Amino acid sequence: MSNSEQHESTxxxxxxxxxMIIVSEVGDKTFLIAAILAMSNPRITVFAGAFGSLVVMSIxxxxxxxxxxxxxxxxxxxxxxxxxxxxxxxxxxxEGRAMGPGNEKMEEEMKEAAEExxxxxAKHDGTxxxxxxxxxxxxxxxxxxxxxxxxxxxxxxxxxAEGSIVEGARNFCSFFLGPVFVKAFVLTFLGEWxxxxxxxxxxxxxxxxxxxxxxxxxIGHACCTGAAVIGGKYISTKISxxxxxxxxxxxxxxxxxxxxYEAFAESTADEISIPMN
Numbered sequence: 001m002s003n004s005e006q007h008e009s010t011x012x013x014x015x016x017x018x019x020m021i022i023v024s025e026v027g028d029k030t031f032l033i034a035a036i037l038a039m040s041n042p043r044i045t046v047f048a049g050a051f052g053s054l055v056v057m058s059i060x061x062x063x064x065x066x067x068x069x070x071x072x073x074x075x076x077x078x079x080x081x082x083x084x085x086x087x088x089x090x091x092x093x094x095e096g097r098a099m100g101p102g103n104e105k106m107e108e109e110m111k112e113a114a115e116e117x118x119x120x121x122a123k124h125d126g127t128x129x130x131x132x133x134x135x136x137x138x139x140x141x142x143x144x145x146x147x148x149x150x151x152x153x154x155x156x157x158x159x160x161a162e163g164s165i166v167e168g169a170r171n172f173c174s175f176f177l178g179p180v181f182v183k184a185f186v187l188t189f190l191g192e193w194x195x196x197x198x199x200x201x202x203x204x205x206x207x208x209x210x211x212x213x214x215x216x217x218x219i220g221h222a223c224c225t226g227a228a229v230i231g232g233k234y235i236s237t238k239i240s241x242x243x244x245x246x247x248x249x250x251x252x253x254x255x256x257x258x259x260x261y262e263a264f265a266e267s268t269a270d271e272i273s274i275p276m277n
Contacts, residue, residue, distance in 0.1 A: 013209050027235075029191050032109055034047070035232020037117065041180045077207060081203035085256035086260075117183075
């Protein structure tokens with residue numbers, strides 16, 4: 001077994017991926033979505049939907065990272081991971097320093113999460129529709145609007161037709177799994193796709209054993225989602241988003257430095273191991 005393979009199999013990947021999820025997801029929008037849904041729906045159903053979505057996301061992201069070293073030399077994937085973590089860490093550091101000591105940021109995230117849930121309800125529960133400006137139009141206002149609303153519906157008929165397959169699949173899943181489960185799954189998946197934690201998971205999967213990375217992220221998501229559905233509202237009022245963001249920044253910067261060192265060490269080892277004729 002080579003040094004890189006031994007390094008991949010160490011628990012370091014499990015610990016790093018777990019810590020990355022904890023500092024990235026506590027107080028995040030998907031955390032708050034699960035917390036809000038759990039206030040008016042069965043907690044076990046909300047947890048199953050949100051956590052199931054995060055399990056799928058973790059496996060996909062780790063698999064994407066696992067494929068990268070087959071296309072690009074590992075030292076370059078480690079270097080790319082180092083750059084990503086340094087960029088994310090620097091951005092989080094600036095965001096944390098710009099935040100105030102209060103919970104304004106948490107209240108803003110809570111408001112955005114509530115708006116996303118309201119928009120989803122308007123689309124799929126028949127309580128209204130989302131206008132072209134992104135605002136929800138209640139059903140009563142739609143009835144009072146008369147022809148102008150009908151005209152708006154006609155203009156959006158093409159978009160509805162394009163999304164009919166997706167809607168059909170969602171309705172099919174809702175029939176068997178329940179609308180609450182599907183809502184938690186879909187909102188969480190859409191909230192996580194392209195998020196900082198997903199990109200970081202891909203980077204970790206490229207630099208370490210993808211199975212350990214997936215396991216670490218899944219365990220981390222289980223802890224965060226469980227905390228969200230049990231007492232997310234209370235937790236969101238007690239934690240400091242600023243401190244979490246600054247702590248996450250330090251962790252991401254540390255990851256970046258470690259990966260830069262590992263990429264340099266592996267490159268040096270490869271040069272030394274070249275046989276001399």
